[in-house]
Amino acid sequence: MRYPGGVKIQPTTKKKINYKNRGMSLEHDLNITNEYYREKGIAYIYKKPTPIQITKVDYKKGKIIEAYFASPSTTDYNGVYQGKYLDFEAKETILKTSFPIKNIHAHQIKHLENIVSQGGIGFLIVRFTKRCQTFLLFASDLFEFQKENTSSRIPYSYFVEHGYLLEEKYHPRIDYLKVVNQYGGVSSDTKKTNC
Amino acid sequence: MRYPGGVKIQPTTKKKINYKNRGMSLEHDLNITNEYYREKGIAYIYKKPTPIQITKVDYKKGKIIEAYFASPSTTDYNGVYQGKYLDFEAKETILKTSFPIKNIHAHQIKHLENIVSQGGIGFLIVRFTKRCQTFLLFASDLFEFQKENTSSRIPYSYFVEHGYLLEEKYHPRIDYLKVVNQYGGVSSDTKKTNC
Numbered sequence: 001m002r003y004p005g006g007v008k009i010q011p012t013t014k015k016k017i018n019y020k021n022r023g024m025s026l027e028h029d030l031n032i033t034n035e036y037y038r039e040k041g042i043a044y045i046y047k048k049p050t051p052i053q054i055t056k057v058d059y060k061k062g063k064i065i066e067a068y069f070a071s072p073s074t075t076d077y078n079g080v081y082q083g084k085y086l087d088f089e090a091k092e093t094i095l096k097t098s099f100p101i102k103n104i105h106a107h108q109i110k111h112l113e114n115i116v117s118q119g120g121i122g123f124l125i126v127r128f129t130k131r132c133q134t135f136l137l138f139a140s141d142l143f144e145f146q147k148e149n150t151s152s153r154i155p156y157s158y159f160v161e162h163g164y165l166l167e168e169k170y171h172p173r174i175d176y177l178k179v180v181n182q183y184g185g186v187s188s189d190t191k192k193t194n195c
Numbered sequence: 196m197r198y199p200g201g202v203k204i205q206p207t208t209k210k211k212i213n214y215k216n217r218g219m220s221l222e223h224d225l226n227i228t229n230e231y232y233r234e235k236g237i238a239y240i241y242k243k244p245t246p247i248q249i250t251k252v253d254y255k256k257g258k259i260i261e262a263y264f265a266s267p268s269t270t271d272y273n274g275v276y277q278g279k280y281l282d283f284e285a286k287e288t289i290l291k292t293s294f295p296i297k298n299i300h301a302h303q304i305k306h307l308e309n310i311v312s313q314g315g316i317g318f319l320i321v322r323f324t325k326r327c328q329t330f331l332l333f334a335s336d337l338f339e340f341q342k343e344n345t346s347s348r349i350p351y352s353y354f355v356e357h358g359y360l361l362e363e364k365y366h367p368r369i370d371y372l373k374v375v376n377q378y379g380g381v382s383s384d385t386k387k388t389n390c
Contacts, residue, residue: 043313048244050249080314118277
């Protein structure tokens with residue numbers, strides 16, 4: 001059996017694979033999901049590099065010796081799927097009953113608005129770590145929540161009602177494109193949750 | 196008239212603005228072009244942050260104290276234009292007669308191949324600085340060159356014949372979307388250069 005990256009794993013004892021691998025971070029799960037999509041030629045979606053403001057470089061050693069983390073102006077993930085532009089932000093929360101909107105920068109929400117206005121597909125992937133559940137919430141549903149609510153937290157129930165529970169398995173780890181494929185272009189009144 | 200700090204500025208002669216500002220780098224020109232597109236809601240295209248490998252962080256000061264420039268796995272620019280995924284790499288060359296393909300990493304060319312295979316729009320923007328000319332070359336024409344030639348340099352004449360000379364003006368500085376709009380979905384036998 002060959003794992004992505006060509007690492008050969010000794011198939012001596014039949015290990016029971018924990019498909020859910022719940023200890024792993026959402027970022028890790030998305031990275032291996034995107035790797036899977038790339039290997040299969042399904043989609044080319046990448047996490048953008050962390051924005052860094054470099055202030056001092058030792059050019060002789062080719063080394064950065066002073067730099068700071070900068071605030072991201074866009075979301076973390078974007079790419080192409082069947083010619084379409086896809087853009088999303090992924091966040092984890094340890095809260096059980098709600099997701100604080102402040103976990104996403106205001107300019108990232110504005111960015112998602114811009115993307116959607118240009119016909120791109122924008123969404124959030126939110127993991128409720130204590131529930132071991134990960135949801136996809138289309139940007140349109142995020143905007144609708146903000147329009148109709150003054151609360152700074154999106155209740156868990158809103159994700160259940162308007163979002164899509166993402167099945168976690170071995171490969172692809174979190175098949176979010178399945179949801180994009182089925183509901184990405186469907187208006188909110190005809191769609192239904194798959195959980 | 197006095198400026199803060201007491202610096203006196205003589206507002207006597209009306210400076211003539213050099214719209215072309217040819218001393219500016221291609222990156223700068225593309226940044227202000229993309230800013231213009233964003234401001235007008237025409238497209239949302241960004242330069243990705245430079246990939247950095249962080250090796251030491253002073254968490255108390257929130258400061259990175261050791262890091263290295265990493266090799267980019269994708270191209271520098273991507274975004275959405277009318278729902279479509281757009282992806283390109285931009286390079287300058289001081290050579291007058293050719294553009295060395297080695298200026299673009301092999302995995303960046305592979306990335307452009309992947310993008311095009313998924314229906315995305317991929318291209319290069321190449322500036323011949325000594326000629327003060329900037330060309331857009333669609334990825335398909337880059338691949339065709341590589342298929343039919345063993346040379347590691349794309350001759351200037353190939354850009355003239357198969358690429359599109361990008362007009363430089365005040366705003367937008369380099370209107371590459373005009374070319375994408377006109378020729379982005381057109382097969383190579385029906386298109387013509389605009390220089």
